[in-house]
Amino acid sequence: MTDQTKTTLLQQLKDRTAVVAVVGLGYVGLPLVVVFGNAGFKVVGIDLDTAKVDSLNRGVSYIQDVPTADVKRLVDAGLLTATTDFSVLRDVQAVSICVPTPLKKTGDPDLSYIINATDELAKYVHAGMVITLESTTYPGTTRELILPRLSECCGLTAGQDFFLAFSPERVDPGRKDWTTLNTPKVVGGITPDCSEVAAAWYSQALKTVIRVSSAEVAEMTKLLENTFRMINIGLVNELALICNRLGVDVWEVIDAAGTKPFGFMKFTPGPGLGGHCIPIDPLYLSWKMKSLNYNARFIELASEINTNMPRFVVSRVQDALNDRSLALKGSRILVLGASYKPDIDDLRESPALDVIGLLMAKGAQVDYHDPYIPTLKHDSWEKVSVPDLKNAIRAVDCVVIVTNHSQYDYAMLLENAKLIVDTRNALGNAGRESDKVVRL
Numbered sequence: 001m002t003d004q005t006k007t008t009l010l011q012q013l014k015d016r017t018a019v020v021a022v023v024g025l026g027y028v029g030l031p032l033v034v035v036f037g038n039a040g041f042k043v044v045g046i047d048l049d050t051a052k053v054d055s056l057n058r059g060v061s062y063i064q065d066v067p068t069a070d071v072k073r074l075v076d077a078g079l080l081t082a083t084t085d086f087s088v089l090r091d092v093q094a095v096s097i098c099v100p101t102p103l104k105k106t107g108d109p110d111l112s113y114i115i116n117a118t119d120e121l122a123k124y125v126h127a128g129m130v131i132t133l134e135s136t137t138y139p140g141t142t143r144e145l146i147l148p149r150l151s152e153c154c155g156l157t158a159g160q161d162f163f164l165a166f167s168p169e170r171v172d173p174g175r176k177d178w179t180t181l182n183t184p185k186v187v188g189g190i191t192p193d194c195s196e197v198a199a200a201w202y203s204q205a206l207k208t209v210i211r212v213s214s215a216e217v218a219e220m221t222k223l224l225e226n227t228f229r230m231i232n233i234g235l236v237n238e239l240a241l242i243c244n245r246l247g248v249d250v251w252e253v254i255d256a257a258g259t260k261p262f263g264f265m266k267f268t269p270g271p272g273l274g275g276h277c278i279p280i281d282p283l284y285l286s287w288k289m290k291s292l293n294y295n296a297r298f299i300e301l302a303s304e305i306n307t308n309m310p311r312f313v314v315s316r317v318q319d320a321l322n323d324r325s326l327a328l329k330g331s332r333i334l335v336l337g338a339s340y341k342p343d344i345d346d347l348r349e350s351p352a353l354d355v356i357g358l359l360m361a362k363g364a365q366v367d368y369h370d371p372y373i374p375t376l377k378h379d380s381w382e383k384v385s386v387p388d389l390k391n392a393i394r395a396v397d398c399v400v401i402v403t404n405h406s407q408y409d410y411a412m413l414l415e416n417a418k419l420i421v422d423t424r425n426a427l428g429n430a431g432r433e434s435d436k437v438v439r440l
């Protein structure tokens, strides 16, 4: 049965008669649907959100990186359908799970999306099926959480009857140079045969597939990528605290270090760490290690430093106002930029929300502006982006640049503001030379 099952499935993947399913149609799943469809596979997208399902069946995309024309073409060609009904998996040979892996309020991993998707899949898993998990998670999830649920329910064996692997998503929303199609894709299975079948599937649609020896290696690979980033951002954030105490310009130091053509990678300090990946993924690793009685000190310390940056920003605002004999309490502050990084409309974990909350807690009157985010609702407060930016800049005691959107007119800001705290070095040398600009 084993060899025949694998041989038949490999042939179906090779001649693209295998039907593909993607569970979770967000910023990871939808681009994957299009890539498999463009490779000639019949694809069924599965999501609990009927609005997403209806939109796709109308041939309309809702993800910034996926053109509607691509979706419409696949739907019109009969290569793409979407549904909320998992029973379609009865007639599917290849399934990719791309569901969220956020944190709970407690700061522990929230694996409920993976568990729910797996429990639904377990009802329909059958011999001759390959399954991959793409959601970023702790090492061991595929083997400890998914495998038992799939093999116990139906008496099938991974690596013989069905094939289970992990393949980390490497989607950077908004990026045009590296996409789902051309970003190298790591794939690692529960068994060598699982690695082989999953890699064979992905090689039919993606430009570069990197096969590793196990699901744990693949899970750990993604965590290294994002933990590396989080810790290095934490390092430069601590450098900003150190340079502030030394009276040294941290931006000038980093720019000078950046002239080293080897052995150095430039990161920049900021008001804190936002996004759905970098602040969260490393905590999946440190959480797992705690269960093995190991304290991942680098991750904990970097996370502590990054989490404290909004407070540091507020202290810089307070000091800057104080130097002008103004109390923070009662001062009018304009926060410029709310999304977690420039030129996108994503608020997840944005430090701007913390900066605004902390300024308000100290009695400041806070407004914000963000061209991508018309309204802000967080904790107990709600705000609307100021309609007339130039007037708002002139009216306030201090402007705080939190997210340096490229569309801002920074010359106009420098001309019209009384005082600017620039947490992103958005003003560059003009800011360094101006006595009304304080840099992080």
Ligand code: SAJ
Residues within 6 Å of the ligand: 169, 170, 171, 172, 173, 225, 226, 229, 233, 266, 267, 268, 269, 270, 271, 272, 273, 274, 275, 276, 277, 278, 340, 341
């Ligand atoms: N940040 C800094 N200093 C830096 C770089 C980033 O403070 O030097 C801040 C950003 O302002 C933001 C947060 O860190 O608040 C995260 O920024 P990010 O540039 O890492 O962007 P993300 O969250 O979109 O990260 C994604 C990740 N992609 C995946 O997980 C698949 C990450 O692995 C990519 O390296 C990153 O995009 C990228 O390079 O753009």
